[in-house]
Amino acid sequence: MAITAVIFDAFGTTLRITAPSHPYRQLLREGARHGRRPSPGDAHKLMTLNAGIREAADLLGIQVAAMRMAEIESALQREIESIEVLQDAYDAITLLREHGIATAACSNLAAPYGPAVKRLLPDLNAYSFSYELGVTKPDPVIYRAVCRDLGVVPGHLFGDSAQVAMMGDSPRCDRDGPRAVGIKGFHLDRSGTGAIRNLVQFAELVVAQSTERSQSPGSFTRNAPRELGR
Structure with a gap:
């Protein structure tokens, strides 16, 4: 089944704080x-x-x-x-939207940061934040909430039927947690040592999978880096 929606983590994935004061x-x-x-x-x-x-x-x-x-x-x-959108996030979201793939943000946030995320990423189809739901990643509730708002149903990961993928910089919260509920979860490793090094690379893989599905079902798993096939 083609991926019809992609969920992104916020800070460290799509956004960064340029002047942190903690x-x-x-x-x-x-x-x-x-x-x-x-x-x-x-x-x-x-x-x-x-x-x-x-x-x-x-x-x-x-x-x-x-x-x-x-x-x-x-x-x-x-x-x-001081929060700004990372350039590869902007480019990746633009590419996905051009190909009809819905996008969302799902993040553990303190409440004052939520409006800034929505202001900086205004064209996403859904937002799922911990302070609004009363749970934090990797609680399954937060992933199911964003899928509900996107109108997608997580599939069975090993049957390659998930409609939705998630990308973020935390293996526990953005890869393993989503996979536990049937979302294709992936880890963004900006150090350059992992399978996915930037968001444009990931978006291109998603788009390619969607484009090639009619000719070769399952091509996303076969052609992507090994990390994507897990």
Whole structure:
């Protein structure tokens, strides 16, 4: 079955922060300065809270002086303003859309970043963010939600019937998690050592598979790098 939709991760895959200030890390450090012990669940709480950084401080029980909170909020705003679309992401999404393949973003995000992603990638067909759904990748719920919004049904990976693929820089969240629910998940390795080194390469493979399917079913698996056939 041809791939009719592609899901992309956000940061590290399609977007980058050019002037990182790590405002949420600053918030956690403020908590540590006042005796709060970091918890393994802090990141999950931050990425599943549909509210701003002040509310995040309240949720985690972190007391921050008004002036310091204003500084953290300013750092957050500067970081958001520094986000840009990676060129290969722009080119890949354009290529896929030209060939009638739907595109989406699926990402673990703190709530303030969501509007920026939608603003910078305005032409995607669907968006699935952790803070809106209350779950983080690799929870199956987040993948099924984006597939529902795309109007596609994940297939059985080893039967080569998935209608939808996902690409991202996390093997756990963007390759293995999607595969567990029948999405063709792939890992983007920008170091140049992996099977897929940039998003244009990936988009061209998807388009080629869609074009050649009528002549040679399964060609996507046979002709792509070994990583794509797994």
